Amino acid sequence: MTTNPQRRGAAVESRVLEATLTLLAERGAALTVDEVAAASGVHKTTIYRRYATREQLIASAVMSLAEQAVPPVADDDPRAAIERLALAVAATTRTDAGPNILRATIAASATSSELVQLADAFFRARYALAVEHLRRLAESGDLRSDVDPVVVWEQIVNPMHVRALCGRATSEADARLLVELALRGAAP
Amino acid sequence: MTTNPQRRGAAVESRVLEATLTLLAERGAALTVDEVAAASGVHKTTIYRRYATREQLIASAVMSLAEQAVPPVADDDPRAAIERLALAVAATTRTDAGPNILRATIAASATSSELVQLADAFFRARYALAVEHLRRLAESGDLRSDVDPVVVWEQIVNPMHVRALCGRATSEADARLLVELALRGAAP
Numbered sequence: 001m002t003t004n005p006q007r008r009g010a011a012v013e014s015r016v017l018e019a020t021l022t023l024l025a026e027r028g029a030a031l032t033v034d035e036v037a038a039a040s041g042v043h044k045t046t047i048y049r050r051y052a053t054r055e056q057l058i059a060s061a062v063m064s065l066a067e068q069a070v071p072p073v074a075d076d077d078p079r080a081a082i083e084r085l086a087l088a089v090a091a092t093t094r095t096d097a098g099p100n101i102l103r104a105t106i107a108a109s110a111t112s113s114e115l116v117q118l119a120d121a122f123f124r125a126r127y128a129l130a131v132e133h134l135r136r137l138a139e140s141g142d143l144r145s146d147v148d149p150v151v152v153w154e155q156i157v158n159p160m161h162v163r164a165l166c167g168r169a170t171s172e173a174d175a176r177l178l179v180e181l182a183l184r185g186a187a188p
Numbered sequence: 189m190t191t192n193p194q195r196r197g198a199a200v201e202s203r204v205l206e207a208t209l210t211l212l213a214e215r216g217a218a219l220t221v222d223e224v225a226a227a228s229g230v231h232k233t234t235i236y237r238r239y240a241t242r243e244q245l246i247a248s249a250v251m252s253l254a255e256q257a258v259p260p261v262a263d264d265d266p267r268a269a270i271e272r273l274a275l276a277v278a279a280t281t282r283t284d285a286g287p288n289i290l291r292a293t294i295a296a297s298a299t300s301s302e303l304v305q306l307a308d309a310f311f312r313a314r315y316a317l318a319v320e321h322l323r324r325l326a327e328s329g330d331l332r333s334d335v336d337p338v339v340v341w342e343q344i345v346n347p348m349h350v351r352a353l354c355g356r357a358t359s360e361a362d363a364r365l366l367v368e369l370a371l372r373g374a375a376p
Binding site: 028029030100103104106107109110112113116117119120123147151152154155158159161162163165166167168174177178180181182183184185186187 | 216217218288291292294295297298300301304305307308311335339340342343346347349350351353354355356362365366368369370371372373374
């Protein structure tokens with residue numbers, strides 16, 4: 001039997017990162033590399049060969065999540081698409097996994113400036129889709145063109161993120177209110 | 189010489205918490221209890237007698253910061269007062285200490301649900317003053333009375349908080365834009 005070391009390496013990596021994400025979602029940043037080894041069936045020394053520290057392992061797992069394709073919103077109405085994306089974020093705040101992973105991302109980033117940049121990349125990747133719809137609103141004259149659409153999206157989702165970090169969920173009604181206020185604030 | 193154990197206890201506590209805050213501001217959440225012991229001159233076992241874990245020590249230090257009185261904004265114009273408070277938050281994001289302490293708060297809270305509630309109390313204490321001014325705007329008819337002023341303040345400061353967590357500062361111009369958009373969004 002011939003083995004392909006590159007493919008085997010990718011499979012090991014994916015098992016390790018998936019086990020890390022599952023543990024993060026269940027329990028937050030308190031996970032240990034021993035637990036990841038047990039859950040993934042990959043030896044601890046193999047994990048440490050790829051990820052020098054527990055924090056780098058957490059950061060890599062979170063980044064693998066950010067790189068997963070967000071399902072496109074099939075909607076010709078950009079306002080409806082923005083509301084749908086905001087409701088999806090709010091729904092995440094009402095799970096255990098979402099806030100745990102968010103807190104773990106920040107907690108990992110608190111240990112080094114390199115990981116702070118990873119947290120930044122994580123948020124930016126998550127914003128991209130909504131910002132595209134906001135840009136369409138600006139092009140059609142429904143949003144001020146001199147306001148960065150990223151700022152408008154931050155005003156919609158960052159209150160939900162900070163509440164989630166503080167253990168508070170956002171209801172559907174509250175998510176709709178955030179969208180309404182932010183779009184009204186940046187209306188021409 | 190007579191000693192007052194209660195007063196001595198308070199002095200020890202204040203030295204420990206101040207040393208913790210200084211280390212948090214300088215280096216973020218990576219501090220150890222050994223370093224706090226060295227910086228405060230208080231023995232490690234005394235520190236552990238008061239704070240069962242490193243995370244509880246960090247949380248207590250951050251809460252002592254939240255309890256420090258915020259200097260009142262001497263301004264009869266609530267809009268100007270809100271902008272001044274937003275500019276103060278933005279100025280904090282341009283320091284090393286502010287983002288480091290913010291990240292450390294979240295990182296400590298990632299380890300237990302009890303500490304998540306402390307993070308929530310920290311943010312609420314910080315919001316109180318601005319929310320008071322927003323309430324005055326609603327009373328004078330300059331802000332919708334059916335919108336919770338906390339939501340308006342969240343739309344102003346939470347983008348700055350999340351950027352700070354991600355290692356990005358907020359400029360004065362950006363802070364003013366956030367205020368302008370949020371107040372316009374919630375205008376009657």
